[in-house]
Amino acid sequence: MARKLFCEISPLTYKISTEKEILKRKLRDSLRGTKFAKRREGEALPVVVYRHKSLIRRRLGNVNMLLQENKANNLALAVKKIDGVVIEPGETFSVWKMIGRTTERKGYKEGLTITHGVPTQGIGGGMCQLSNLIHWMVLHSELTIVEHHHHDAVDLFPDFGRQIPFGTGTSISYNYIDYRVKNETKNRYQLRVWVDEEYLNGELRAVEQQEHNFHIHAENEFFSREEGVIYRNGEVYRDTIDRTTGNCLERKLIRTNHARVLYDVPPEVEIKER
Secondary structure, eight states: OOOOOGGGSOHHHHHHHHHHHHHHHHHHHHHHTOOBOOOBOSSOOSEEEEEEEEESSOOOTTOOHHHHHHHHHHHHHHHHHHTTBEEOTTOEEEHHHHHOOOOGGGTOOEEEEEETTEEEEEETTTHHHHHHHHHHHHTTSSOEEEEOOOOTTEEOSOOSSOOSOTTOOOOOBTTTBOOEEEOOSSSOEEEEEEEOSSEEEEEEEESSOOSEEEEEEEEEEEEEEETTEEEEEEEEEEEEEETTTOOEEEEEEEEEEEEEEOSOOOTTSOEEEO
16 A cells, blocks of 8 residues: 555645745745746737637535535635736746635635545635636737646636637645746736636736737547546647638647546547547
8 A cells, every 4th residue: 555645645745844845945936046026017009919708607416506606706806916917128037926725714615626636625616617717818928827727737627608718727725736927028018817706817918919829729629438447638729810811830739638638428429449
């Protein structure tokens, strides 16, 4: 029998381990002297680079819908911390540097979280939907992703009105599992994020038009059964398009999916035996 890690012994040791990682991240940031984006502007920058929206209340397997309502509350609080932030040349945008710790004292409620690839719940749950939205917009820009984590190669829920390729999501946990983007261009960028009754909305804006457009798409998608376990497979590509000619200048593989499926696959879906 494998020996348990310290963080697996009890809820207390897990909490101690988590706080240790939070402190380590704070120390690393302090020593590295990273220049983080902090200033927010009320006026929107003139050029819309990309816009997207995602449904807030989604039916995900057997997840309690109260957690979805709480997520709506949490997102409404979090977007106010980010909306309008300008990422100047040389600056790094960090989700957690902007939002801060999500606590009950600040009004956050229990929402859906993912821990070790398993759906759980915790205060401030639902922040991954916000980082997912930001990541999807950033993929259509010339910003550089410097920190990005996936959900441990698992497919947690069946698709519900999916609009973007599987595998383009993010995993975040305060503050040591972050989503960070650096502006290595001469352009100024701005994130606008807000919620309405149904959707989490976002716009990535800039001062100047980008030289290129970007197209993100999935290929070779299929389900497979391997030693009795079902997996979701596929590849996600990012095409760089010349704005003037429309020609594809570069085609880059950004994600290969081989995710263990944690739900009952509908009978009409073909599963390849491997």
